[in-house]
Amino acid sequence: MEVNVNVPEIRISQAQLQPEPASAGEQSRADSPAVEVSAIRSFLLSRGNSAFADRVFHWLMVLCALSIFGIVILIATELVTGSQLTWSRFGFNFFYKAFTDPDTKAILYWDPVNGNFSALPFIYGTLVSSFLGLLMAVPLAIGVAIFLTEMCPGALRGPLAFLTELLAAIPSVIYGLWAVFVLVPLLRQHVNPHLSQLFGWTGFFNDDNPTGLGFISAGVILAIMILPIISSLTREVMSAVPHSQREAVLALGATRWEMIRTGVLRNARIGIVGAVILGLGRALGETMAVTMVIGNSPEIHRSLLANGSTMASVIANEYAEASSDLHLSALTEIGLALFAVTIVVNAIARLLVWAVTRGTPAQIH
């Protein structure tokens, strides 16, 4: 019954409503002067077609974005053409061969006088100093990241995060300056003698170097320099772990450390590995600070307290006053090797970090 009553009402209201907007539209169309419509149209027409400008703008932006590819290709071609001379002369031998001095019969790797060049001592120096740096930096960086994301009282978090960011903003040359005048004397007087006393028997800590310059100094300054990047990325990855993971572990009665270990670190481990590899990329290419404290001798020593040289430091030291075309070409080839290695290392690290922070769920075993 009620339905029957309602239906006509709706019909009536529809019938009442329908003519109204139509008539209102007719009215307004009739009332408003025709000039207004044509004013808008003429305004639009007077501005002309923006399609051309839009297209030009679009392609300009594309061009600028493509310049990033251009830069990479440019660097690669310049380095490859610049190292042709060494490549044709030594080939792959450049990376591992040792030469003997014609007069003294001593082993020489880097001999600009006789035109013999081998990158081996620099590859060794780069690997050893970077490894030492990572060895010191990684545990500390993860510790700082844990403290900042999981334990730190809110009031401290901002300033501490700012301090670690500041550490990343200090130029390499200032780290070097500080290392030369503060760190190296400190290590020479208070650390190196103890190291050689305690571990001298291994052969890695023979203290016959009075300057204090060497792999250990380079490793320590590298650790200080790559710490901020590792810890800030680790922090980023750790805060990307969903809170429900932490809550679930805590709800099972875990202590805070157990929660961090099973709930946070395990989920974030891929990203942390990425952060460490990114730190490695930095360490491999770090130039100024290392050049200032490593001692710069193109030799291979077993002792970590001895002088050494890295790929980046030899370029910084010798490029501006290279004695011959071959010398310049050899340095360029070292640059090419450094470029290739850092590109690969960075690409791997970026992919790992992206995989985590983009929200791909980490697998739990």
Added chain:
Amino acid sequence: MRTGQNTLRAKIRTLTDHAATGLAILSTILVVAPLVAIFVYLIFKGASSLSLDFFIKIPKPEGESGGGMANAIVGSGILLGLASLIGVPIGIAGGIFLSEFGRGTKLANAIRFTADVLNGVPSIVMGVAVYALVVKPSRFMPFSGHFSAFSGGVALGIMMIPTVCRTTEEMLLMVPHAVREAALGLGVPNWRSVLSITVKTASPGIITGCMLAFARVAGETAPLIFTALGNSFWSTNLDQPIAALPLQIYVYAISPYDDQHRLAWAGALVLIALIVIAVSLVRYVTSRGVLKGAS
């Protein structure tokens, strides 16, 4: 028996928890310590060697005392100006492409990835490439054939591009779609909408990104060693070798003269003051949440 075991386990677990907390705090202290040490040394050593002469005089010959780094400060200014002229427009344009035109496309992803990887390429390698491109005699490049301020500026400018590009993109992504739609709905052409609506909305963030890139290249030394080379006299000529603050610090730090060591500390203090001011400004702008409501 069972409860005894359980309390023992609970004790061990609590102890491990405390130990982990202690280690985390200890590592934080170990990380903050060198930073504090660096700043304390910079301020004390730098301030005690800083004088008016430092800002208005050029270096004295080796072994003589006195002199300043006026030429290096001006040289750094010229190099950074040139670098910004190259790096900022190209970087911002690249960022606009990534955010406004190429969002989600394969090309944009590839460019973003390349920019991130390029960011990690050592600056010394950049120096070698620019040396081969500009310093070696070349028909295509102006000022080529010798060490010059121009080549140093190019090296620093190229290093700025990826950083500026990525931060610009991130800032533009924070601009809400409604703003773009409103502009386009009014019949504004796309280029105009991008430049005077989207980019303008994100401009505090973009300026921040540019300043971060600026602060980063301001301290770069490695690519300048064999491009700008350094100069112990006044020079503002783009065609000639030019002095730069970080380069001068490096040369003085490894020199045997005490007086030059003092100048190096003073130079380091000036350089770090500039960078810290830039970074704090950046942090102030970003923490004020200029763009926070917009996401």
